[in-house]
Amino acid sequence: MNLRQQQQKEFDESSENIIIGDEPLCPLQPSVLAAITEDSPFVLKVIRSGLTAEIYHLRIDGKEYNLKKRRQVAKVANLDGQYSFLNEVQRRNDLQKLKQKPETAQRLAHIVPTIYANYRLGIILSPWxxxxxxxxxxxDLMEQLFNTLLACEEYGLMEWDLCSGNLLVDEEQQLWLFDFGYMYSFDPKSEFNSNGITDPLFHMVERFETRFFFGWLLKREQPLVEQLALYRTLKQRAVVCYQQKVEWLKAHQAKVMVINHYQSIISAWQTALVNDEALWHLFLLELFRSHVLDIDDDIDGQSCTSLTLKRISIVLDILENNFDYLLLNDGLFYSNKGKSQQELIQRYKEKRLLAQKYQL
Ligand SMILES: Nc1ncnc2c1ncn2[C@@H]1O[C@H](COP(=O)(O)OP(=O)(O)OP(=O)(O)O)[C@@H](O)[C@H]1O
Ligand SMILES: [Mg+2]
Incomplete structure (x- = not known):
């Protein structure tokens, strides 16, 4: 158990509560909201795909709301999953305070506001x-997303779960973030991410690529040239964003180690943006990295889908055809590092069996 999980366990076992917002601004009494079921006349729709919560689309006095209600028993195997509802209330508490301050509100305009939340009642109410x-x-969407994440990180909050289900786009093409079950705090000036300095592999653009982009490409089955064109756009946006991040880090006397880390990411991307071949090489490396990471996430959470199996096929394909390239370019990491081609192929064949077993 890490320190955050330990603290969340202690909080959960205590009788302390977190309440966001004022009860009088709540369209219904909090206890009434907490008792809402599918049969309530306020309910327009229920979304039950969540593992720790259920989503109720409500209409009360002509206004529409989203009520996130904690499940009695979470359907997730791991600790982070079990504490994700508490984590979300904690992060919404941080974000709502920032959204209420004029100097920070603007940059968090794409974060869905919290009207009311009460941890012990197990409810979070937002506008629909x-x-x-x-x-x-x-x-444009990438820009909105990266700018929002950049602001969050400056305020010490890092979002890990940028999956498709956690991003909404409205009619005005405005992007919205609303699920903070896996947003953790960190010190952006001395740490790479909320794991401290042990896992430089993880950063916001990587999170977007791993949780959203490469999976999305896999579902689309576009021609490779189109995939690469989009990847180029992504890298261009990402360079601009991380240049801003580096400026901020320098202006705030961040640790040289952190500044150098982001600068080296920028220069790797800039090198790839020079020509198509370089771009293709980086694409292969990052695609492999993202699929490898996401496969383990799915297997760890015992929440695999057909996409997990597709990712495993791609990883096996790259291991079979581009193993030397991975080896030479630091493409193997964590427990894959130092393993032979045959060992890795065997490993991903075993993961395929696990992923078949854990299909949702
Ligand atoms: N404020 C909102 N307005 C409209 N739709 C929303 C809003 N919040 C959530 N949704 C919809 O509900 C879905 C699930 O919401 P959310 O991501 O918060 O919970 P979850 O991921 O299902 O829960 P869990 O954290 O237990 O996995 C979203 O994918 C989105 O379609
Ligand atoms: Mg979600």
Missing amino acids: IEGEHISEITS
Whole structure:
């Protein structure tokens, strides 16, 4: 158990509560909200896909709301999953305070506000966003996302779960973030991410690529040239974003180690943006990295889908055809590092069996 999980366990076992917002601004009494079921006349729709919570789309006095209600028993195997509802209330508490301050509000305009939340009652109430999950990932959406994440990170909050289900786009093409079950705090000036300095592999653009982008590409089955064109746009946006991040880090006397880390990421991307071949090489490396990471996430959470199996096929394909390239370019990491080609192929064949077993 890490320190955060330990603290969340202690909080959960105590009788302390976190309440966000004022009860009088709540359209219904909090206890009434907490008792809402599918049969309530306020309910327009229920979304039951969540592992720790259920989503109720409500209409009360002509206004629409999103009520996130904690499940009695979470359907997730790991600790982070078990504490994700508490974590979300904690992060919404941080974010709502920032959204209420004029100097920080603007940069968090894409974060869905919290009208009311009460940890012990197991409820979070937000306005309903009339939107869709991202179907076309445009340069503009990437910009909105990266700018929002950049602001969050400056305020010491890092979002890990940028999956399709956690991003909405409204009719005005505005992006919305609303699920903070896996957003953790960190010190952006001395740490790479909320794991401290042990895992430089993880950063916000990597999170977007791993949880969203490469999976989205896999579902789309576009020609490679189109995939690379989109990847180029992504890297261009990402360079601009990390240049801003480095400026901020320098202006705030961040540790040289952190500044150098981001600068080296920028220069790797800039090198790839020079020509198509270099871009293809980086694409292969990052695609492999993202699929490897996401496969383990799915298997660890015992929540695999057909996409997990597709990812495993791609990883096996790259291991079979581009193993030397991975080896030479630091493409193997964590427990894959130092393993032979045959060992890795065997390993991913075993993961395929696990992923078949854990299909949701
Ligand atoms: N404020 C909102 N407005 C409109 N739709 C929303 C809003 N919040 C959530 N949704 C919809 O509900 C879905 C699930 O919400 P959310 O991601 O918060 O919970 P979850 O991921 O299902 O829960 P868990 O954290 O237990 O996995 C979203 O994918 C989105 O479609
Ligand atoms: Mg979600």
